[in-house]
Amino acid sequence: MIELKNVSKSYFTDVLETVALNDISLHINAGEFVSIMGPSGCGKSTLLNMIGLLDLPSKGSIKIHGVHLQDHKENELARFRNEHLGFIFQSFHLISDLSVIDNVELPLLYRGVSTAERKRLSEEALAQVGLSNRKDHFPNQLSGGQRQRVAIARAIVGKPTIVMADEPTGNLDSVLGNEVMQLLLDLNEKQKVTIVMVTHDESMAKKTHRILRLYDGNLVN
Numbered sequence: 428m429i430e431l432k433n434v435s436k437s438y439f440t441d442v443l444e445t446v447a448l449n450d451i452s453l454h455i456n457a458g459e460f461v462s463i464m465g466p467s468g469c470g471k472s473t474l475l476n477m478i479g480l481l482d483l484p485s486k487g488s489i490k491i492h493g494v495h496l497q498d499h500k501e502n503e504l505a506r507f508r509n510e511h512l513g514f515i516f517q518s519f520h521l522i523s524d525l526s527v528i529d530n531v532e533l534p535l536l537y538r539g540v541s542t543a544e545r546k547r548l549s550e551e552a553l554a555q556v557g558l559s560n561r562k563d564h565f566p567n568q569l570s571g572g573q574r575q576r577v578a579i580a581r582a583i584v585g586k587p588t589i590v591m592a593d594e595p596t597g598n599l600d601s602v603l604g605n606e607v608m609q610l611l612l613d614l615n616e617k618q619k620v621t622i623v624m625v626t627h628d629e630s631m632a633k634k635t636h637r638i639l640r641l642y643d644g645n646l647v648n
């Protein structure tokens with residue numbers, strides 16, 4: 428369902444070409460929970476950005492749900508992302524002057540869902556992460572673990588088939604990190620959501636189905 432063929436990504440400055448990814452081919456099946464590991468600077472975020480269609484490869488092709496995406500225009504990619512992909516980041520990326528429920532609703536707002544349906548789906552997503560009683564709070568009134576749970580609710584409110592998570596437990600202590608990881612494992616197991624997660628934490632990675640290891644832009648397993 429996610430297929431990368433000979434994907435390379437280079438970044439250019441005036442004097443330097445940095446090869447962030449070098450000829451990566453991989454296949455991730457529907458319902459898999461895959462983690463991406465490797466030392467700092469090896470290309471993990473770049474790979475996640477390619478799979479999440481946040482950036483395009485310099486070479487190679489990306490196919491998701493059978494659709495070749497590297498030649499699509501930005502507005503078409505944005506629509507595809509909104510419909511099929513959910514995103515979770517290390518530093519949560521919540522909007523501080525929106526309430527919890529308004530943050531969760533955002534992907535639906537972009538999709539043009541009615542007010543009543545947005546409220547229903549957002550309350551359902553917040554219940555799923557155990558935060559129904561915090562819906563009118565603001566992000567700065569929540570703990571780090573709660574903020575990440577709000578971010579997960581926002582990632583799943585649109586019922587994506589794939590969730591991309593960039594070090595989702597990186598800013599959390601081990602207890603809160605484990606809670607967040609358990610939510611992701613449940614999401615994968617019970618709702619069959621495919622998850623691709625970058626992590627530095629071997630103990631988190633071991634809980635996933637498969638570990639992809641990157642070194643200097645190359646896939647080493």
Ligand SMILES: Nc1ncnc2c1ncn2[C@@H]1O[C@H](COP(=O)(O)OP(=O)(O)OP(=O)(O)O)[C@@H](O)[C@H]1O
Nearest residue numbers: 438439445446447466467468469470471472473474
């Ligand atoms: N916008 C950019 N312009 C130039 N070089 C970049 C850019 N983004 C990333 N790079 C370079 O590409 C390489 C891979 O970066 P990337 O952020 O994917 O690594 P990473 O494995 O996620 O690192 P970390 O674990 O430290 O977050 C690095 O050498 C980095 O310096």
